[in-house]
Amino acid sequence: MESWRNNRFLFWLLTLPGAFWLALFFVAPLSVLWVYSFGAKSGITDIEITGTALNYLRALDPVYFQIMWKSLWISAIATFVCLVLAYPIAFAICFAPTRWKPVLLLITILPFWINLLIRTYALMAVFRTNGFVNQTLGGAWNFFDGLFTGGSFPYQPLQLLYNDGSVIAGLVYVYLPFMVLPLYATIERLDKSYLEASLDLGASQFRTLMSVTVPLTMPGIISGVLLVFIPCLGAFLTPALLGGANAIMIGNVIEAQFKSANDWPFGAALSFILIYATFGALALRWVLTRKSQGEGA
């Protein structure tokens, strides 16, 4: 069969609908936004394109810079927690009996079937002052307190909601499957005799994990980290609902610029700073994978 790549007409015919869609609904609006980011507000709805870089300079203002910095480390922690949780999950699925694998993978992606908003509200029901966690802990506390001290130290509910911790928990909950799936794909493809060889040569299970398994599954780790880190950085629903006022992330600031503040040029500039950060992460991945390929992995 002749390679379809050689047939230029067919190639363009197949590519055209998708390319058209992307141009119309992705490249065009993004270009408009990029142009806006060099403009200034000249009325309630009017924007004057002046070619100014003031919007970008304003983003460096400590107020915004701090929020950006906070978004970065909250995303980094959430990504790291995802990695630590997802690695054993992916490993367990790979080593599960063959007939269980599809079921376990289905359970992993099951949350996708439920609306993000509903899932986030469900999390609020778990974490709030009268939520399931506090009720369970409180019940146990009061039981033992009544048993040993006659109830002299009543349970003080933990403040689990509206802080950085609840935002991180929410992000981990939402993005965990994005980490599990690429890790599963890489571990599944990994020749298990590498692990057996390492054990056979006298390495402990932990040493094998650190010296053989992790390096050989690095492509999956990098993919998973990016798939989680990038959407975390732009998240606004999770911090808005779970974070309250003091755990605001850059996504919330951007949303506010387009809506309540009605400052589209500044919102556009902040958006593009986020996009450039994403490009930076992708470039880093490219460098890392090229390096590991060069080393023959």
Added chain:
Amino acid sequence: MSAPIIQIRNVVKRFAGGTTAVDNVSFDIGQNEFFALLGPSGCGKTTLLRMIAGLETPSEGEIIIDGVDMAFTPPNQRPVNMVFQSYAVFPHMSVLQNVEYGLMVTGTPKDETRKRAKEALDMVQLGHLGERRPDQLSGGQRQRVALARALVKRPKVLLLDEPLSALDAKLREAMQLELARLQKTVGITFIIVTHDQDEALSMADRIAVMNAGRVSQIAAPIALYEAPASRFVADFIGKVNLIDATVTGVKGNEVACKAKGLGEILIPSNQPAKGQVTLAVRPEKLTLGTAAPKKAGLVKLSGTVRDVSYYGDTSHVIVTAAGIELAVNVQNDARRSSIITRGQNVWVSWAPDDTLILTE
């Protein structure tokens, strides 16, 4: 046999799902022995090897290495090392790092690790390729890395799982010689798993032939080939003509057998035999001639050539005689040796002493 380094006692391996891979196997392997586990695929030989390495746990029975029961010893604490079928050379490490790995993880001092790794690489003639990455090596070189990596640990037993199956024919032959030489040099026990009878016959001191999870026979190569204990072993090792026969009587050291087309023949044998038996005779023990052989006391048959396969040094001839088919290997030992053609009338003969009586 010297004192056993490995004792396998009533070992059974059942896998989830009900298959019994290894079915009540017991035997010993001696110090410094080159031992082969030979059998068709699925006979349990690799499972047995992996149980010795500790990568599988026996369902029943025990494996004793150097006098110590290995039941609760994990693979990383056993005095054995393995060369994997896929070699499993770590792709993210250099050749030298691969060889050093096994010493490094057990806390061997750096200088000693480096020194021993270099010695091991020299031993497999890869001393000059230490800095290479595994993907820059040929299949044969990668296998040498796997060998060096296992031998550098100075194991009491080296386990090799189908080590030559991924190599081309020429390289395989060279590696057979090299492995045998290496085993004599390092002076430790080698256990090799193979489905290739030539490999086992040419390298091993003793061979265990396995079939369907059981050991059919354990013997030295010559004994295995010339005196197989069963129809399965005779048929699996080399080519053989198998003829159904009935024992009609025993006269001293000779057993009288009656077989279709052969009439009654007397076969020298010390084995007790009666009833239905199988007569086995190797194709190269048969002689082909255009006239009836004059020598007395031979088993002789007149027949027609049905097929000839020419291999240069030998020709494999199939002769139909008295309703049975016989394979005959003819040495082409003279340039102008008579050419055998299809349809030709020939005489096949062999010495009764070259016939084996198989009772199972």
